[in-house]
Amino acid sequence: MDISRRTLITAGLGAGLVIALPGTAVADQRNSEASLPADPFTLGIASGDPWPDGFVIWTRLALSPLAEDGLGGMPTRTVGVAWEVAEDPAMRRVVRRGVQQAVPASAHSVHVELRGLKPGREYFYRFRAGRHISPVGRTLTSPAWYETPAALAMSFASCAQYEHGFFTAYRRLAEDQPDLVLHLGDYQYEYKKDSYVVGGGNVRDHEGPETVTLEGYRQRHAQYKSDADLQAAHAAAPWLVVWDDHEVDNNWADEAPENADPAQLNDSASNFRIRRAAAFKAYYENMPLRPPSIPAGADMKIYRTVQWGQLANFHMMDTRQYRDDQLAGDGWRKNVGERLAEDRTITGPGQEQWLLDGFRKSTARWDILGQQVFFAERDRNKAPDIDDVSMDGWDGYAASRRRITQGWVDAKVRNAVVLTGDVHRSWANDVKVDFKDPHAPVVGSELVCTSVTSNGNGTGSVTDPTMAWNPHLKFYNDQRGYVRTTITRDAMTADYRVLDYVSAPGSAVSTKATFGIQDGVPGLQRRG
Incomplete structure (x- = not known):
């Protein structure tokens, strides 16, 4: 009824x-x-x-x-x-x-x-x-489809490893009173106690073994949901959620687990699907998702578009469930030519077509991609004939990235902004269709939030050596926090909010940097 x-x-x-x-x-x-x-x-x-x-x-x-x-x-x-x-x-x-x-x-x-x-x-x-x-x-509720509200206060976060710190960032996010919160994945972590230890030691512990069974995933979600700071953030505003890897298994890709370990139900793709089904069921049980996201065994559709009137489209993506397996392991590798193969995909063909169709149909001022892993090229080697990039990010799926980026250019998307989590650091990047061409125009922007707690307090560093030969990488910071944005007809403003520490509760929050994106002017402008 x-x-x-x-x-x-x-x-x-x-x-x-x-x-x-x-x-x-x-x-x-x-x-x-x-x-x-x-x-x-x-x-x-x-x-x-x-x-x-x-x-x-x-x-x-x-x-x-x-x-x-x-x-x-x-x-x-x-x-x-x-x-x-x-x-x-x-x-x-x-x-x-x-x-x-x-x-x-x-x-x-x-x-x-x-x-x-x-x-x-x-x-x-x-x-x-x-x-x-x-x-x-x-x-x-979101505005009517035909309305363009004056402003939207949206914050986004990712990567909350319970053992690595206290969830003060969620409390500070709630105190900002946003209208909308995006969580870009790693809402919980699968590890058992003492298997993922941050420098200086973990400040609190996971209950139970590594999450493999439905019972384990339910218990782990409950441990995280018991945190008062996280509860405050959920109670403050509606959330749009998508997973990354740790909601299931580190660096999983479609039916490929991180490791082949019979004791962890990872000895075959079929057994990993059993684990994946357990993780998906627990994820749905613990998230404010609509019925179309009810899982069917080891399959669960979480990519979807939520429209905020004519102001913004939020294209919430899944870069885990449909991707090709990472090449040459999951980490950083040099000169892996296969990463450029035209048939490699991080989205799967169905999700890619859905996103490209969304670009073509869009009438919004802002088209915002809520997704998980680093989008812009990030080459750790400055030699022009050697590249050293992450196989787990979009660099490992370069043709897939080009098709998405060219897709919003061809559709004449008014303002394209990619939101990213995963890397436990803050970044702000210009986006190009061709990162190898220094004269290629900027066609969009990427805002990368740091972690809520993962990797502990951080060093406070604001420089990364790769920025010297990757001029499209505009900002870096190694502290914990989140990103607070204000979206209007004329501009999108992003405040990088950081905590002094997460090793104890109650840290103050401050704004480390502010970037603006002007309507119709691709690329980032530093404002503070």
Whole structure:
């Protein structure tokens, strides 16, 4: 039944709330109250994938988040979860309410897809299970398709290794009160305790073994979701999420795992698909995603476009599930000619065609690619006849990059901006179709966010030697943080927000650099 057409009888928000629905809903609510002796909202709440008439709101019930079976200490029964959406944070002007059944088979996660709301509006939401009430979250609908809003405050982040530091960057991001948050992957890491240690030692530990099974992935997501700073960021604004590699396995590529290890279900492509299916199921259970992203075994579609009126298109990409395997290992290699092969792809042909079609159909001022790995060429060797590039980034798939870049040029995309995570450092880059030609025009920009915590505090360095012979690389910084942007009709401004440290909670945040991109003028302009 359509959520907006449900008939509900409510008795207020005080103790003893019962929501009456046809069938067994009343009994389910009473049973849930009797069976949940403690707060089940330990993993927080979230919203995501906004559209002009709605969004997804999410929660997952867990009495004991770190339970080894991944089920959060919940009873093996369905629990009725009441939800409501209001126009005010006090939840007095309620516009939608209903009950969703949280079932054990989905780790008691709840996804409610709202429709029929007003475009370009701020809303608030919360959940209830028995006598327990969740915190209130803030979210937004996107503007109507034909509207061009005056501005959008969007922040993006990636790479939050729980063991390497505290998630203060998420707290500071929330305090900026963005309208939209993009997470570009490595939301969680798969490693067991003490297998990925930052210099100076890890400041906290993962629970459980390396994530391989559904139970393990559910437990790991729950450990991350238990973090109060991450919960604050989710409650502040709607998120658009995509994964990178660590949500499954380091540097995985389609059906190829990082290592062949029978003990890790990695001894064959078929066994890796078992692991991938477990990771995908847990990922969906723990993210505010719409039904089209429900996984089908080892396949899950996360690439999609979210339109913010006529101001911006957000093309959220997947550069892991459909890519060719990395060449010559996963790291940096010299003179690997095969990386230039025309048939190599990092997107797969279906996703590439979807993106090129999106460029051709776009009428937005800004077309923004939310993706995972370094896009611009980054050659570590200054000799003109030797290249030394990463096989895991777009340099390992050069023809794929050229087709995408030439695609937005041919489609006359007004302003193309690539957003990137993965590399645990901040970068700001001009984008060309041909990076080898020093006279080739700049056709777009790339903003690379550093990590939330991965690699620890960082050195604070603002120089990288490769910039000397890669003149399109305009900025570098080795500190932790995120990027805060303001998007208007006339410009996109990006503030590189950095923390003093992540080895302890509570660091202050500051702006290390600010770049602007003018409407219709490809390339970056340093503003601070």
